[in-house]
Amino acid sequence: MFRNISDYYFLIGVVVLLFFSCNNVKNINNADQKPDTTSGTKTTKKLPNIVIIVADDLGWNDVGFHGSDIKTSNIDNIVKKSAEFNRFYAYHSCTPTRVGLMTGKFPGRLGLNHVLYPQRKGGVPESEVTLAEYLDNYGYNRRACIGKWHLGHSSIKYHPLNQGFTYFYGCYGGLVDYFTHKNANELDWHKNFETCNDQGYATDLITKEAVKFINDTEKNEPFFLYVPYNAPHSPLQAPEEYLNMYDFDKTKPIYSDINVLPSDKLLPYQIGQGNTKRQTYAAMVTAMDIGIGKIYKTLEEKKLLDNTFFLFVSDNGGTPYYGGSNLPFDGKKGTSKEGGVRVPAFLHYPEKVESYKKVESVISYVDIYATIKDLVSGIKENEDGISFLPTLNSNSSEIHDQRFLYISKTSVIQKNIKLNEGKLFDLSNDIKEKNNIIEKNKEQFILMSDTLNKFNTIIDKKITIDDSHKVSEEWKMIVE
Numbered sequence: 001m002f003r004n005i006s007d008y009y010f011l012i013g014v015v016v017l018l019f020f021s022c023n024n025v026k027n028i029n030n031a032d033q034k035p036d037t038t039s040g041t042k043t044t045k046k047l048p049n050i051v052i053i054v055a056d057d058l059g060w061n062d063v064g065f066h067g068s069d070i071k072t073s074n075i076d077n078i079v080k081k082s083a084e085f086n087r088f089y090a091y092h093s094c095t096p097t098r099v100g101l102m103t104g105k106f107p108g109r110l111g112l113n114h115v116l117y118p119q120r121k122g123g124v125p126e127s128e129v130t131l132a133e134y135l136d137n138y139g140y141n142r143r144a145c146i147g148k149w150h151l152g153h154s155s156i157k158y159h160p161l162n163q164g165f166t167y168f169y170g171c172y173g174g175l176v177d178y179f180t181h182k183n184a185n186e187l188d189w190h191k192n193f194e195t196c197n198d199q200g201y202a203t204d205l206i207t208k209e210a211v212k213f214i215n216d217t218e219k220n221e222p223f224f225l226y227v228p229y230n231a232p233h234s235p236l237q238a239p240e241e242y243l244n245m246y247d248f249d250k251t252k253p254i255y256s257d258i259n260v261l262p263s264d265k266l267l268p269y270q271i272g273q274g275n276t277k278r279q280t281y282a283a284m285v286t287a288m289d290i291g292i293g294k295i296y297k298t299l300e301e302k303k304l305l306d307n308t309f310f311l312f313v314s315d316n317g318g319t320p321y322y323g324g325s326n327l328p329f330d331g332k333k334g335t336s337k338e339g340g341v342r343v344p345a346f347l348h349y350p351e352k353v354e355s356y357k358k359v360e361s362v363i364s365y366v367d368i369y370a371t372i373k374d375l376v377s378g379i380k381e382n383e384d385g386i387s388f389l390p391t392l393n394s395n396s397s398e399i400h401d402q403r404f405l406y407i408s409k410t411s412v413i414q415k416n417i418k419l420n421e422g423k424l425f426d427l428s429n430d431i432k433e434k435n436n437i438i439e440k441n442k443e444q445f446i447l448m449s450d451t452l453n454k455f456n457t458i459i460d461k462k463i464t465i466d467d468s469h470k471v472s473e474e475w476k477m478i479v480e
């Protein structure tokens with residue numbers, strides 16, 4: 001069949017690749033420039049509020065609207081009035097997806113296709129025009145990041161308030177204790193630049209701050225609210241009120257399913273553990289779902305919902321060891337198989353999405369920046385991303401389906417065809433990526449392999465990972 005895909009698709013592929021290559025040159029040349037607000041059409045139309053909610057390590061099979069056993073009634077109800085993305089791809093781990101979301105670029109371009117662990121130096125360079133900085137130029141005076149930052153903590157220059165946000169609440173690192181708010185033995189909970197001693201379950205605190213931020217909005221004042229929950233990422237911890245929704249039995253041992261594991265794999269956390277890992281994980285997801293419901297309801301009560309771009313997405317697939325499930329896909333967080341990179345996502349935006357719609361086009365985390373750029377300035381492309389607004393009003397988007405979407409160093413996708421680790425798969429009839437179709441599709445394989453190699457040459461910036469950072473007391477960021 002792929003012999004029939006023919007020169008037309010090949011040409012499209014080359015054109016798309018050239019577009020990315022040329023754009024890369026442009027980006028390097030313009031790296032230090034601020035956004036060009038003069039080229040964007042400043043519209044007299046009322047700007048939409050932008051709310052982006054990111055779940056952390058939430059698997060494909062961990063939301064009710066995908067048929068999960070986990071209770072997510074709030075987001076399930078929102079999805080019924082949204083565009084649901086059936087092919088939304090993230091990077092396979094935390095920091096890189098956030099880099100792509102915040103810069104519109106593949107994280108490898110910035111040498112950031114790795115996770116910023118506590119001891120790791122680096123972050124998004126100051127020269128990047130983050131989404132928050134971009135929106136600053138279009139009249140968004142209030143820009144909050146409430147949740148888990150994970151885009152650099154070794155220097156104050158990486159702080160969210162130095163990357164375009166006007167308000168920050170939450171943690172800098174990626175593995176905070178949900179109750180003590182400690183990570184690497186130090187308190188990692190902050191309000192703007194200051195240490196914050198708020199007590200409570202992290203998910204609930206994040207929700208409360210997000211709701212407060214919306215309630216503090218003056219009428220006709222567009223805002224950007226970025227809510228990267230750290231849930232349901234490990235450590236597995238949930239308050240009893242949420243565990244009880246899953247028949248938590250205090251008289252039974254905690255984590256009874258972990259006893260079969262070697263003792264060196266036991267988790268050090270005790271507070272908030274349920275009877276099983278899956279039960280605890282489910283309670284964490286439900287806590288987040290209830291939080292999202294509160295954020296949504298606040299927008300509704302403030303009569304802001306109609307004019308709000310409300311996007312929900314997970315930053316990568318789930319980790320079965322920590323209770324997540326990516327069924328029916330194979331793979332997990334950290335892999336480029338569908339289970340690691342294809343994530344739950346939807347957009348609620350009554351202005352553009354009048355009723356439920358399932359979007360089948362291939363959409364990516366780097367498209368979020370491009371879409372918001374399109375929304376506020378009419379410019380439809382940004383570095384590696386392509387606006388997905390056109391997909392909301394049509395059954396398919398040729399530009400999304402025909403492009404080669406770079407997934408990772410080992411993987412590239414074009415519509416249903418996926419190259420991963422030297423094998424070729426047709427996702428239209430093989431979602432588990434079991435049947436290598438190279439033999440009958442050698443031309444396609446060569447094309448995809450060449451494309452991946454070109455991407456890796458262009459995008460994968462070689463960097464030396466520096467693990468010499470010592471987390472300071474209360475994660476205070478240093479001035480370099």
Ligand SMILES: [Ca+2]
Nearest residue numbers: 056057094315
């Ligand atoms: Ca993650």
